[in-house]
Structures are given as structure tokens and as C-alpha cells.
Amino acid sequence: MARRPTIKDIARRAGVSESAVSFALNDRPGVSRDTRARIRRVAEELGWQANSAARALSGERSGAVGLVLARPAHTLGVESFFLQLVSGIQEVLSAARTALLFQVVEDVDAECAVYRRWWAERRVDGVLVVDPRTGDPRPALLAELGLPAVTIGEPGPPTGTGTSPVSAVRADDAGAMAQVLEHLHGLGHRRIVHIAGLPGLAHTVRRMESLRAEAERRGLGPDHVRSVVTDYSDAEGAAATRRVLAEPRPPTALVYDNDVMAVAGSAVAAELGIPVPHRLSIVAWDDSALCRVTHPRLTALVRDTAGFGRLAAEELLSVLAGGPAGVRESERPRLEPRESTAQAPAHTDS
Structure with a gap:
């Protein structure tokens, strides 16, 4: 017909x-x-x-869940994390014959507006919330709307009191950063810079706090180990690398918050004539094909990102079926040493 x-x-x-x-x-x-x-x-x-609008008007489910990503679109073009995450989410939702409604917006205010519109139009039965923030307004809004949600990542402190609990799946960012620092410190590195992502994200804050705490535990202060923030893009990763390598006492090791920035930083080091790993060690957060085809291959934190997405989708379907809110733990990322990390250069100042 x-x-x-x-x-x-x-x-x-x-x-x-x-x-x-x-x-x-x-x-x-x-x-x-x-x-x-x-x-x-x-x-x-x-x-x-069945017509989804008619189902919504009759009080039935829409048969869809939503995912809104509030990041500048230019930062998503080559980053593999979200593609793997969505593939895991879609695997579970497809088996449950549930659609995924996906939208990219510029900021959290726009994201909240999408949630209000979806709720008013009964477009989705629930949402998956990514990039938890410090002082995050979204859990309170979702509780007010009565829109079921699962946060992907451990939520930061709420903006107010009395917010209803929201389910979450989390990864141990602090423990993963401790692995990285233990590896680099064991190789003799005492000047380490963390090229971090967006500063308002809860996981960025946890990684920075873990780095600082682990450094202090080893007697290293902010003059030795510190973080600088970026927008996750290759351009800002490269720019941050240039700045720190131009300092009078440059770092001997760099830790990047994603694979794209790590590859960009490795290219900057090559351009400046700084050999990796003989004078500079590099670690990437979240392994990918980029890390494995770069020369030298990059030491990276390895985790099942698609499995992280599957866990989140399973939790949301459980909530939609009437299950209680809770926090589910994904497997901790493990550090896989490769050719981009080695003993710190000899005769460097501590």
C-alpha cells in the first residue's frame, strides 16, 4: 500500500x-x-x-527512550567513545523492540528544554543521561517531570535538596587514574600533566581529584603533577600539549582524557622533535583503534565501552518495568602498557 x-x-x-x-x-x-x-x-x-502519538494520548508507552548529548558537535566527529556507547545501548534496545531517539544540543539548558518537550509530547518513556555534571540541574528536572532516567556515569552533587534518586551506572574513574599514576610513578616520572576534558563534568573532576590525591600521597605537589582542561577536541589537545611542552621545566609524561587528544599530542611531540617515549611518555584514556595504529602504539586505559552502554540500557528497561532506582558498577578500566610509556629520562630535575 x-x-x-x-x-x-x-x-x-x-x-x-x-x-x-x-x-x-x-x-x-x-x-x-x-x-x-x-x-x-x-x-x-x-x-x-501502532501510532505512537495515539498510544501516548491513551496513556500507553511510546516504545522509545531518549538520549541527548550536550556537547559542541565539532568535538564528536572522531571520538569513538560515544559510537561504542550507543552501539551497546542499541543492542539492548533492539532486542527489546524499543527505539532510541537521539539528539545533539549545544548546552545543558537546551538539553533540559528537549526533556520538557519530549515529556509534553510523550515522545519517550524514559531517558539516558550522559556527562553528569557538578551542580547538575537535570536530575531535579527529570524528577519533577516524572520522566524515568538512568545516568551514565556517577552523578555529581545535585543543585538542590529533596531530589528523587535517579538510577546510574558508573565506572571507577578515581581508581583508573590511580592505576595511571602508579604506572608512571613506577617508571620514575615526577613531572606529569593531565590534559583533561570539560571542567564541569563530574568525571573530569573525579579524575583531577584522584590525580592530585595520588600525587600528594607520593610527596608530589602541584608543581610536579597537575591538570589542565580542554574541550576534548584534537585542536585543544594539541594546543595544551604545545603550552606545557614549552614550559621551562616541561613534563616527562602526559595523560590525556581521550584517545583523540592523545594522538594529537603525540603528533605535536613529533613535530617538536621530542621522541616518545624516550623523552616523553603518553597515556590515553579509553583505548581505541587510534591508539593501536599510532606509532608508537599508545599506552591506554581499556574498558568495554559497548558493555557500559548495554548496562545502562538494561538498567533503564528495568526502571521502566517498575524496578527500584539503584547504582550499577561497570568493570574498572585496566591500564594496558604499550610503547608510548617508558622510564623517565635520566638527569631530569625532580
């Missing part, structure tokens, strides 16, 4: 009344088992699907 089939079309083809079709397709009593089966068979033959 050239147009969308209707209940009237199904009734005509099956030789029954429109009310019988409605009863059969909505699992309501009033038709025999054989008639119900015939109606459903005809509906499948015609390619009929």
Missing part, C-alpha cells in the same frame, strides 16, 4: 468490525482467539504499526 494502513483497512481485509480490530490489537477481551490471530496476521501483512 502506498499510504500507511489503518484499522479500517485491517477490518475490511479481515472481514470484521473496526472495534474487533481494536480489541485484538490492544489485547482486550471481546474477540475469539481465532479472530484475534486472523486480525493480527492481516495487520502484519499490511505492515501496520
Whole structure:
């Protein structure tokens, strides 16, 4: 059929009344088992699907969940993390015959506006919330709207009091950063710079705090170990690398918050004639093909990002089925040393 089939079309083809079709397709009593089966068979033959707007008006589910990403679009072009995350989410949702409604916006205010619109239009049954922030306004808004949600990453402190609990799946960012510093410190590095991501993100704050605490535990102050923030892009990663390598006492090791910045930083070092790893060691957060094809191959934190997405989608489906809010822990990223890290250069000032 050239147009969308209707209940009237199904009734005509099956030789029954429109009310019988409605009863059969909505699992309501009033038709025999054989008639119900015939109606459903005809509906499948015609390619009929329930109208999501009509389902919403009747109080039924929309059959979709939402994901809004509030980041500048130019920072997403080559970063593999979100592609892997979404692939894991989609794997679970597809098996549950649930659609994923995805949108990219510029900031959190725009993201909140999307949630309000989706709620008003009954477009989604729940949402997956990424990039938890310090002073995050989203949990309170979602609780106010009554829109079920799962946060991907450990939430930061809420903006107010009395916010209803929101389910979350989290990764141990602090423990992962401790692994990185232990590795570099064991190689003799005492001047380490963390090229971090966006400063308002809760996981960025946790990584920075963990780096500082682990450094202090080893007697290293901010003159030796510190973080600088960027927007996750290759351009800002390269610019930050140039700045710190031009300092009078440059670092002997750099830790990047994503693979894209790490590769960009490695290229800057090569351009400046600084050999990796003989004079500069490099570590990337979140392994990817980029880390493995770069020469030298980059030491990286390895984790199952698609599995992280699957865990989040499973938790949201559980919440939608009436399960309690809770926090689920993903596996801790593990450090895989490769050719980009080595003993700190000899004869460097501490």
C-alpha cells in the first residue's frame, strides 16, 4: 500500500468490525482467539504499526527512550567513545523492540528544554543521561517531570535538596587514574600533566581529584603533577600539549582524557622533535583503534565501552518495568602498557 494502513483497512481485509480490530490489537477481551490471530496476521501483512502519538494520548508507552548529548558537535566527529556507547545501548534496545531517539544540543539548558518537550509530547518513556555534571540541574528536572532516567556515569552533587534518586551506572574513574599514576610513578616520572576534558563534568573532576590525591600521597605537589582542561577536541589537545611542552621545566609524561587528544599530542611531540617515549611518555584514556595504529602504539586505559552502554540500557528497561532506582558498577578500566610509556629520562630535575 502506498499510504500507511489503518484499522479500517485491517477490518475490511479481515472481514470484521473496526472495534474487533481494536480489541485484538490492544489485547482486550471481546474477540475469539481465532479472530484475534486472523486480525493480527492481516495487520502484519499490511505492515501496520501502532501510532505512537495515539498510544501516548491513551496513556500507553511510546516504545522509545531518549538520549541527548550536550556537547559542541565539532568535538564528536572522531571520538569513538560515544559510537561504542550507543552501539551497546542499541543492542539492548533492539532486542527489546524499543527505539532510541537521539539528539545533539549545544548546552545543558537546551538539553533540559528537549526533556520538557519530549515529556509534553510523550515522545519517550524514559531517558539516558550522559556527562553528569557538578551542580547538575537535570536530575531535579527529570524528577519533577516524572520522566524515568538512568545516568551514565556517577552523578555529581545535585543543585538542590529533596531530589528523587535517579538510577546510574558508573565506572571507577578515581581508581583508573590511580592505576595511571602508579604506572608512571613506577617508571620514575615526577613531572606529569593531565590534559583533561570539560571542567564541569563530574568525571573530569573525579579524575583531577584522584590525580592530585595520588600525587600528594607520593610527596608530589602541584608543581610536579597537575591538570589542565580542554574541550576534548584534537585542536585543544594539541594546543595544551604545545603550552606545557614549552614550559621551562616541561613534563616527562602526559595523560590525556581521550584517545583523540592523545594522538594529537603525540603528533605535536613529533613535530617538536621530542621522541616518545624516550623523552616523553603518553597515556590515553579509553583505548581505541587510534591508539593501536599510532606509532608508537599508545599506552591506554581499556574498558568495554559497548558493555557500559548495554548496562545502562538494561538498567533503564528495568526502571521502566517498575524496578527500584539503584547504582550499577561497570568493570574498572585496566591500564594496558604499550610503547608510548617508558622510564623517565635520566638527569631530569625532580
